[in-house]
Amino acid sequence: GNSVTQMEGPVTLSEEAFLTINCTYTATGYPSLFWYVQYPGEGLQLLLKATKADDKGSNKGFEATYRKETTSFHLEKGSVQVSDSAVYFCALKEGNNRLAFGKGNQVVVIP
Amino acid sequence: EAGVTQSPTHLIKTRGQQVTLRCSPISGHTSVYWYQQALGLGLQFLLWYDEGEERNRGNFPPRFSGRQFPNYSSELNVNALELEDSALYLCASSLIQGRYTEAFFGQGTRLTVV
Numbered sequence: 001g002n003s004v005t006q007m008e009g010p011v012t013l014s015e016e017a018f019l020t021i022n023c024t025y026t027a028t029g030y031p032s033l034f035w036y037v038q039y040p041g042e043g044l045q046l047l048l049k050a051t052k053a054d055d056k057g058s059n060k061g062f063e064a065t066y067r068k069e070t071t072s073f074h075l076e077k078g079s080v081q082v083s084d085s086a087v088y089f090c091a092l093k094e095g096n097n098r099l100a101f102g103k104g105n106q107v108v109v110i111p
Numbered sequence: 112e113a114g115v116t117q118s119p120t121h122l123i124k125t126r127g128q129q130v131t132l133r134c135s136p137i138s139g140h141t142s143v144y145w146y147q148q149a150l151g152l153g154l155q156f157l158l159w160y161d162e163g164e165e166r167n168r169g170n171f172p173p174r175f176s177g178r179q180f181p182n183y184s185s186e187l188n189v190n191a192l193e194l195e196d197s198a199l200y201l202c203a204s205s206l207i208q209g210r211y212t213e214a215f216f217g218q219g220t221r222l223t224v225v
Contacts, residue, residue, distance in 0.1 A: 036216075043115075043201055044154075044216040089154065096167045097142065097205075099214060101154040 002027040002094050006102035014110050015082055021075040021105050023064075023090035031092040033057075033066055033073040034099070038087045047075075047088070085109045113138065115217035117202050123223045124192050132187040132220045136204030142166075143185040144205070144214060145177060149198035157200075160185055189222075197224045 007022040025033065032051045036044040048057030053068035062077045073090060090102040116135045124130050136143050145157040156169040160179035174190040183204075189196055199221050203214040 043117075043218040044203075046213065046215065049213065097159055097161075098144070098156040098167055098169070099146075099154075099203075100156070103153045 002031065002092060002100050004090050004092055004100055004102040006090050006105055010106035010108060012108045012110065013080060016079045017109075019075070019077040019080045019084070019107065021088055021090075021107070023073045023075065023102060025071050025073065025090075025092050027071075027092055027094070029095070030068070031094060033064070034091045034093070035062070035064055035073070035075050036089045036091060036101075038089065038104070040086070044089065080107075080109045082109045082111055115202055115204050115215055117200075117217040117220050119220060120218065121221045121223075123225060126192055126194060126224055128192050129188065129190045130192060130222060132189075132200050132202075132222070134185045134187070134202030134204075134217060136183050136185070136202075137215055140204035140206045140215075141183055142205045143179055143183065144203040145185070145187050146201045146203065147171075147198045148201060148219070149195070152198075154201070158187065192224045194224050197222060 003026045005024050034049045035047040037047045038044050048059040050057040050066035056065045064073050064075045085108050087104045087106050089104045091099045118133045142161040144159050147155045158177050159167040163179050177187040179185045199219045201216050201219045203216045205214045
């Protein structure tokens with residue numbers, strides 16, 4: 001079945017550092033891909049999305065490119081802020097409209 | 112415009128009891144989804160309702176059920192609560208438009224079973 005794999009473990013980095021969170025997927029066909037963010041004590045917010053190969057989603061300084069050849073959708077930000085501390089989930093939309101999520105990565109940005 | 116709203120925000124129940132969680136979708140959205148976010152298990156798909164009908168169900172026992180009302184709001188019912196049902200229950204809504212559907216999530220209901 002369809003699945004999403006995110007890199008293991010939390011990510012701790014200093015303010016203004018470069019952030020990368022890896023996401024790879026297994027799917028039949030060409031799913032839509034998403035990054036969601038969950039701030040402490042809150043629900044999920046859609047951060048960015050891409051619907052076809054080579055699409056680049058971007059929002060709030062975050063970017064991710066839909067790479068069909070490597071089945072990846074890595075999240076990047078050039079200069080993180082303390083306010084970016086949150087849990088980030090990679091997800092794909094399956095044909096039946098359900099979202100399959102990765103396990104999430106806790107990002108902690110230290111001032 | 113109001114987002115997806117869920118109630119209650121927090122809930123404590125005893126094992127064996129029953130619970131009902133509520134969700135109001137974004138105005139105009141016809142689809143409602145329920146997800147369970149349990150510690151260590153990530154986000155698991157529970158149920159999808161569209162136009163009042165159950166369209167898809169995740170790998171959960173029958174004691175998890177729900178419904179969608181004519182105004183597109185939805186309830187999730189969990190019977191015979193077990194300790195492992197403790198989780199954040201998230202509702203999302205979307206508008207079916209061809210192949211691509213963007214889901215907007217509510218703040219969730221934190222259920223604790225003791």
